Amino acid sequence: MDDFFFSLVLAGISVGSVYALVALGLNLTFWTTKTLNFGQGSLMMLCAMLTVFLSSQGVAMALAVLGSLLVIAALGMFIERWTVRPALRSGGSTMGWVVSTLGFGIFLQGMAAKYFGSQAVAFPEVIFTAQDYVTLFGQYVSLQYLVVLAVAVVLILLLELFVRKTVWGQAVHAVSLDPELALVQGMPVRRIILGSFMLSSVLAGVAGVLIAQIGGTVDPAFGFDLVLLGFVAAVLGGMGSSLGALAGGLVVGLISKLVGGYVSTAAEHGIAFALLMLMLAVRPQGLFGRPEVSKA
């Protein structure tokens, strides 16, 4: 195999693990409410922006990241309370949350442009610098990309363990299946849902910081594409499945990079959405999704 092919594969795995991380964040709110926060991209952007801002004010890097994540977690609760819950309660067409979450994301993007400027700002190096790399199959592999991959894999394993092995993981699943029954059985449904939005937002924040340091810059529009492709990854892997998020992310990353390399970079996004349509037509529940089970 030639070097070109390998470099594309490595690039695909790298961006794929980023998509997987985003898909994972989308999955969390899907678990509890069957909704997705389409403003997820703005949370990624805001977390990175806040980190830049705090560290420019002389706050230590680790504290700046931690502080930003706390803000993002609080925003996650706000999003559940004020954009998702009212939309779900209003009844009628229950897709209102698509518009409200997206709208809130756009609002955050606007606020960021107003207060931090719409220019890209340099993102400080958090863990590794862009010059850190290891050699793999004769290719230079950036350590920053490897960190994203490692974080994605570790989080996926943790979430799978949580869902499969703990009572609270089962409770999360139960809430998504029948919230009213969960309530009657004494599960703190409200807190579980709020928690899922907080955790989902924190995941978005972590993804934002990790990705911003790879690109080296962050601007208010940052994150928008990533959420779209993360969404494709989530659907491809099977909405709600953690392993699916990883598989979907890697498939989207690999195929779009290969097509980008051998056909045209302009086709990278197009092929991702073509994959989405194909999957929805052939296997709507996704690679790892479980079809609905029911018997009257």
Added chain:
Amino acid sequence: MLEVRGLQVSYGAVRALEAVSLTAAPGGITAILGANGAGKSSLLRAISGVAPVAGGQILLDGRDITTLPAAARAKLGLAHAMEGRRLFRQLTVEDNLKLAWSFGARATPLPAAIAEIYGRFPILEQKARTMAGLLSGGQQQMVILSCTTIRSPRYLLLDEPSLGLAPIIVQQIYGFITEYAQRSGITVVIAEQMATLALRVSRHGFVLRRGRLVLEGDSRTLLEGGGESGALAASYL
């Protein structure tokens, strides 16, 4: 003691329950009878906190729980088998039981509690790893009953436990309910369309019609007198 005073339940403009007052005597089975749409389910749902109460009071051991959230009421020892065979269909039988136990009173250790249920319903042990949604109707009802009793409740609300089941299964289910009520000494409220079935096992009965309480009395009297005076039958028409 479970007491309801002047309870009203409204779904928007539709009034499901109109000023209903009743008391479920402690340590026995109380039957709530009535035809389809009489308000039986609304009554039970209001008691466990998932139906919109428009007026009146719900008292549990003299404590007003009318505004208490459903999860908090469950913590006070209310267990509710809701109508429509509600269980977590995509979870296995055992996971359904574990979850119900985890958020209940945990009076018995989990392994013992599960063993007791499998002793009572051996078929559930064979189906332990099967998704609950794939079980037959009777087996599902066994899981649902087990999920309520594994919580060690002090009050048990059962909504149409006989609905859509074969007579032999109904007999088995009702046998279990009577036996459990006697053994545990807790307060059981059964909402049931099959009047004779519920009256045979209960001590006291209340009859609802179009959201109002139209008849109440000793179960035996209702059972015997119902036929003669036709009061019970009339309430269904």
